[in-house]
Amino acid sequence: MRVLIYVLFIIICFFGCKQPEKEVEHIVKEELVYDMYQPSxxxxxxxxxxxxxxxxxxxxxxxxxxxxxxxxxxxxxxxxxxxxxxxxxxxxxxxxxxxxxxxxxxxxxxxxxxxxxxxxxxxxxxxxxxxxxxxxxxxxxxxxxx
Ligand code: HEC
Known part of the structure; x- marks a missing residue:
């Protein structure tokens, strides 16, 4: 039982921490697209x-x-x-x-x-x-x- 809670804790933490990282990546990507704007x-x-x-x-x-x-x-x-x-x-x-x-x-x-x-x-x-x-x-x- 203890092990299971421990594993669950790790999983929740893993996904919980993953989210903001993704957002940062998204923002960085958007800025890149903006910087690379090419006139038609x-x-x-x-x-x-x-x-x-x-x-x-x-x-x-x-x-x-x-x-x-x-x-x-x-x-x-x-x-x-x-x-x-x-x-x-x-x-x-x-x-x-x-x-x-x-x-x-x-x-x-x-x-x-x-x-x-x-x-x-x-x-x-x-x-x-x-x-x-x-x-x-x-x-x-x-x-x-x-
Ligand atoms: C048939 C329609 C049409 C005619 C004629 C036309 N334009 Fe345009 N013009 C456009 C369109 C549509 C855009 C936007 C192009 C785009 O963003 O792909 C544009 C964009 C521009 C821009 C902005 C370019 C930029 O850096 O975003 C300038 C300056 C401009 N035209 C000047 C002129 C001048 C000067 C003439 C005449 C000598 C002219 N246009 C004739 C349709 C026209």
Whole structure:
């Protein structure tokens, strides 16, 4: 009988002590996941598009005619989104409109002033963002030529 109680005591203690240890492990794991956060392919592309359009804006303001459409932008049709976002129909039609408009900036035969073509494109960045990802809008607005 004594031995049995002793064994029971050890078992209870073993499981009792195991629990907090597991919790600690869990917390450590969560922090690791947080630290290893990687921006999605789409987020990287967006930041690249931001930088490229800022350069286009500077060129236009300096009277340099933008001539070469950055082909990388076409990745908007395929780049992987963050897990919680989906490539729905709205997203697809906005990305199509956006690419067509961005291409127009580099159309040297266009009769529409380049500032206008550029601003139309930035407004499309903003329109798409209004549908699902409003965070960066104030930043994108800074790209507009006043
Ligand atoms: C077709 C819709 C669409 C268009 C057009 C679009 N965006 Fe985005 N943008 C998104 C979505 C969706 C995300 C979130 C991506 C993710 O988290 O995977 C995003 C994210 C961003 C981010 C944040 C990236 C980060 O580090 O998290 C910036 C900045 C951004 N876009 C700028 C722009 C600019 C500048 C343009 C135009 C040149 C533009 N976007 C055009 C949908 C769009």
């Amino acid at each position: 392919e789409m987020a990287n592309l967006m930041n690249e598009m931001y930088a490229q359009n800022l350069k286009v804006k500077e060129d236009i303001l300096n009277g340099i005619v933008p001539e070469k459409f950055p082909l990388d932008f076409l990745k908007i049709h395929s780049a992987e989104l963050s897990e919680f976002k989906s490539r729905n129909e709205t997203f697809q039609s906005f990305s199509k409109l956006f690419i067509e408009s961005e291409k127009e900036i580099f159309n040297t035969n266009s009769t529409i002033p380049v500032e206008e073509r550029y601003n139309n494109t930035i407004n499309l960045c903003i329109s798409c963002h209004q549908t699902e990802c409003t965070g960066p809008i104030p930043r994108i607005k800074k790209l507009l030529i006043k």
